[in-house]
Amino acid sequence: xxxxxxxxxxxxxxxxxxxxxxxxxxxxxxxxxxxxxxxxxxxxxxxxxxxxxxxxxxxxxxxxxxxxxxxxxxxxxxxxxxxxxxxxxxxxxxxxxxxxxxxxxxxxxxxxxxxxxxxxxxxxxxxxxxxxxxxxxxxxxxxxxxxxxxxxxxxxxxxxxxxxxxxxxxxxxxxxxxxxxxxxxxxxxxxxxxx
Amino acid sequence: xxxxxxxxxxxxxxxxxxxxxxxxxxxxxxxxxxxxxxxxxxxxxxxxxxxxxxxxxxxxxxxxxxxxxxxxxxxxxxxxxxxxxxxxxxxxxxxxxxxxxxxxxxxxxxxxxxxxxxxxxxxxxxxxxxxxxxxxxxxxxxxxxxxxxxxxxxxxxxxxxxxxxxxxxxxxxxxxxxxxxxxxxxxxxxxxxxxxxxxxxxxxxxxxxxxxxxxxxxxxxxxxxxxxxxxxxxxxxxxxxxxxxxxxxxxxxxxxxxxxxxxxxxxxxxxxxxxxxxxxxxxxxxxxxxxxxxxxxxxxxxxxxxxxxxxxxxxxxxxxxxxxxxxxxxxxxxxxxxxxxxxxxxxxxxxxxxxxxxxxxxxxxxxxxxxxxxxxxxxxxxxxxxxxxxxxxxxxxxxxxxxxxxxxxxxxxxxxxxxxxxxxxxxxxxxxxxxxxxxxxxxxxxxxxxxxxxxxxxxxxxxxxxxxxxxxxxxxxxxxxxxxxxxxxxxxxxxxxxxxxxxxxxxxxxxxxxxxxxxxxxxxxxxxxxxxxxxxxxxxxxxxxxxxxxxxxxxxxxxxxxxxxxxxxxxxxxxxxxxxxxxxxxxxxxxxxxxxxx
Numbered sequence: 001x002x003x004x005x006x007x008x009x010x011x012x013x014x015x016x017x018x019x020x021x022x023x024x025x026x027x028x029x030x031x032x033x034x035x036x037x038x039x040x041x042x043x044x045x046x047x048x049x050x051x052x053x054x055x056x057x058x059x060x061x062x063x064x065x066x067x068x069x070x071x072x073x074x075x076x077x078x079x080x081x082x083x084x085x086x087x088x089x090x091x092x093x094x095x096x097x098x099x100x101x102x103x104x105x106x107x108x109x110x111x112x113x114x115x116x117x118x119x120x121x122x123x124x125x126x127x128x129x130x131x132x133x134x135x136x137x138x139x140x141x142x143x144x145x146x147x148x149x150x151x152x153x154x155x156x157x158x159x160x161x162x163x164x165x166x167x168x169x170x171x172x173x174x175x176x177x178x179x180x181x182x183x184x185x186x187x188x189x190x191x192x193x194x195x
Numbered sequence: 196x197x198x199x200x201x202x203x204x205x206x207x208x209x210x211x212x213x214x215x216x217x218x219x220x221x222x223x224x225x226x227x228x229x230x231x232x233x234x235x236x237x238x239x240x241x242x243x244x245x246x247x248x249x250x251x252x253x254x255x256x257x258x259x260x261x262x263x264x265x266x267x268x269x270x271x272x273x274x275x276x277x278x279x280x281x282x283x284x285x286x287x288x289x290x291x292x293x294x295x296x297x298x299x300x301x302x303x304x305x306x307x308x309x310x311x312x313x314x315x316x317x318x319x320x321x322x323x324x325x326x327x328x329x330x331x332x333x334x335x336x337x338x339x340x341x342x343x344x345x346x347x348x349x350x351x352x353x354x355x356x357x358x359x360x361x362x363x364x365x366x367x368x369x370x371x372x373x374x375x376x377x378x379x380x381x382x383x384x385x386x387x388x389x390x391x392x393x394x395x396x397x398x399x400x401x402x403x404x405x406x407x408x409x410x411x412x413x414x415x416x417x418x419x420x421x422x423x424x425x426x427x428x429x430x431x432x433x434x435x436x437x438x439x440x441x442x443x444x445x446x447x448x449x450x451x452x453x454x455x456x457x458x459x460x461x462x463x464x465x466x467x468x469x470x471x472x473x474x475x476x477x478x479x480x481x482x483x484x485x486x487x488x489x490x491x492x493x494x495x496x497x498x499x500x501x502x503x504x505x506x507x508x509x510x511x512x513x514x515x516x517x518x519x520x521x522x523x524x525x526x527x528x529x530x531x532x533x534x535x536x537x538x539x540x541x542x543x544x545x546x547x548x549x550x551x552x553x554x555x556x557x558x559x560x561x562x563x564x565x566x567x568x569x570x571x572x573x574x575x576x577x578x579x580x581x582x583x584x585x586x587x588x589x590x591x592x593x594x595x596x597x598x599x600x601x602x603x604x605x606x607x608x609x610x611x612x613x614x615x616x617x618x619x620x621x622x623x624x625x626x627x628x629x630x631x632x633x634x635x636x637x638x639x640x641x642x643x644x645x646x647x648x649x650x651x652x653x654x655x656x657x658x659x660x661x662x663x664x665x666x667x668x669x670x671x672x673x674x675x676x677x678x679x680x681x682x683x684x685x686x687x688x689x690x691x692x693x694x695x696x697x698x699x700x701x702x703x704x705x706x707x708x709x710x711x712x713x714x715x716x717x718x719x720x721x722x723x724x725x726x727x728x729x730x731x732x733x734x735x736x737x738x739x740x741x742x743x744x745x746x747x748x749x750x751x752x753x754x755x756x757x758x759x760x761x762x763x764x765x766x767x768x769x770x771x772x773x774x775x776x777x778x779x780x781x782x783x784x785x786x787x788x789x790x791x792x793x
Binding site: 010011019020023024027033034035036039040043044045046057059060062063065067077078080081084100101102104105106107108110111118119123 | 199201226227308309332361364365366367368434437438440441444445518519520523540542543544545546547548549550551552553582585588589590658659747750751754755756758759760769770
């Protein structure tokens with residue numbers, strides 16, 4: 001069996017850590033993994049993706065277009081930008097919060113929220129969309145947005161590890177002093193999907 | 196039981212070096228190579244080896260070479276363009292040879308993702324006549340690193356390990372091995388360490404013979420693998436092998452595949468076996484046709500009328516990075532199989548999101564101050580390599596040239612000779628200043644160049660992950676008591692105007708900018724303020740809606756990602772670090788500093 005997950009977001013949102021946590025959780029249950037991350041110049045507020053591949057056989061770390069089983073969208077526009085990575089029957093867990101790029105703030109491009117939102121609803125059959133940033137703030141810090149999305153992912157049927165195993169992997173990789181709020185963020189992320 | 200760890204390719208290379216009994220490590224950071232050395236630095240005490248961030252790649256290679264002369268196993272890491280800086284020692288080191296295993300990790304960046312070009316290190320290695328290992332996965336990168344040290348000692352040559360971005364920044368469950376005992380070290384004096392014209396000729400002959408020795412060794416290497424299935428062959432090298440195997444899977448076709456992990460020199464035995472086994476061959480490799488050219492030469496040498504496809508007949512792209520989707524198309528073309536067309540859905544217009552300077556980045560303030568003071572005088576802003584290259588992005592648009600490390604100051608010098616009436620202002624970072632900028636500054640003083648050098652001193656090497664440099668109080672592994680002050684150095688080499696300014700103090704920054712525009716002769720302004728990523732801010736700015744008139748001046752001139760439009764006013768987001776630059780330019784004083792709560 002295999003599971004391909006694409007994480008799309010904006011540099012600084014913690015996509016790299018999220019992909020490491022998923023990979024570690026899969027490794028902990030004895031599965032082979034590959035991840036690929038955007039590191040370097042693009043991390044400075046640019047569009048970033050992480051790829052996580054679990055299973056056997058595994059080749060390259062980059063997931064083919066229209067090949068991802070899951071798209072974890074960390075930001076609305078970035079989810080739409082990378083939607084072509086998702087399989088037609090794939091699942092998307094999407095943070096609907098927006099990060100307005102400077103190009104929009106200074107009037108050089110547009111952020112059409114309604115059109116992007118509509119596009120997602122029209123084109124993703126298995127869509128779970130919620131404001132993960134607001135939930136993260138409720139958990140204690142907007143910086144736990146990535147953990148909220150991991151919590152949401154943990155509800156996915158057929159995931160090769162349990163929600164607890166994913167949370168354990170997260171707790172091992174997250175600094176001790178912010179573990180409590182991340183645990184809460186994870187739980188709230190689960191609930192956001194289950195409701 | 197075998198132990199497995201989730202390791203990034205670069206971490207796996209570091210682990211391989213430790214397992215090989217590493218004694219000395221030196222590097223200059225550069226994406227995608229940086230984590231090789233930063234990992235080694237963090238384990239230097241535990242495994243008791245020497246590790247240094249060197250001022251540049253030439254220095255790093257020479258330090259590693261010196262250690263190797265004495266018999267130590269040494270590793271040096273850099274990105275592909277870093278090898279250009281290290282070219283001088285490299286070309287002759289190949290003649291002199293090494294004693295302790297010397298491994299050069301040179302990370303290539305096809306795409307490119309974070310580089311100024313797509314040069315192929317394998318071509319460079321061929322020029323220097325050095326063997327290359329090309330890992331496809333982090334596991335292979337680790338195994339090849341251990342092997343590279345042994346190979347280096349066997350051949351008496353430096354060995355190049357050439358991972359690309361998709362090995363460097365890919366994580367995998369990697370099997371960990373044992374750590375071997377160290378080499379004994381002593382430098383034995385001998386005339387053969389002294390390069391001299393007559394010695395160079397003799398060593399050149401030896402070096403050419405070593406090519407064949409290396410080829411024989413690679414004929415038996417586990418990193419090259421021929422799997423015969425049918426009469427159609429594919430040769431794949433490095434990460435391209437992954438894409439080929441997955442494409443065959445997706446397309447549901449079989450082929451005879453030769454995986455090449457040692458592209459320089461390509462082993463002839465498996466290639467000749469492949470010539471016998473198949474009727475035609477597709478060669479898939481990233482960047483230049485390095486394997487392809489050698490395979491064509493082997494066919495010619497052995498008088499085999501082989502049918503070879505690849506880069507030369509335009510089937511495999513030569514520019515950019517390969518990926519599964521591109522290789523799938525190449526294979527579908529080669530095998531003439533139909534591919535189901537993906538149903539394309541029209542995407543609504545997306546906001547442009549290019550990388551930019553962070554919220555509160557001190558470089559933004561520096562560029563802004565110099566733009567205000569100098570652009571009205573038609574000044575030219577020459578740029579350099581680092582985060583501040585992002586100063587080219589609108590609305591700042593404050594970078595007119597960028598070429599390579601340290602070139603800001605020297606390009607400005609060259610321009611100033613031709614454009615005597617115009618002011619040329621060079622911008623480079625603190626780490627780049629020590630890397631190659633200082634030589635350009637001394638040249639400017641020596642030749643009385645009428646330029647300004649603005650050192651964007653953010654107290655770190657930010658772009659590559661916050662490495663230290665000689666201007667800081669720390670080294671790769673400890674304390675640096677003799678840190679070098681950039682302003683003092685500038686004065687010491689004879690710069691007449693030297694000023695240190697806090698870029699967050701816009702008035703002071705504007706004043707310094709205005710002064711240097713009128714100054715004749717080389718001048719240096721050190722814009723000193725820590726990178727926002729290395730200090731924790733307790734402040735942020737806030738807009739007073741009562742006062743804000745919605746003029747958008749802050750939005751349109753600074754391009755700070757913390758500023759966003761809200762209704763007809765401006766809102767400041769949570770990424771704000773309270774640099775107050777927007778507050779200082781607000782015409783109605785509507786922005787104030789407050790305590791941060793998150």
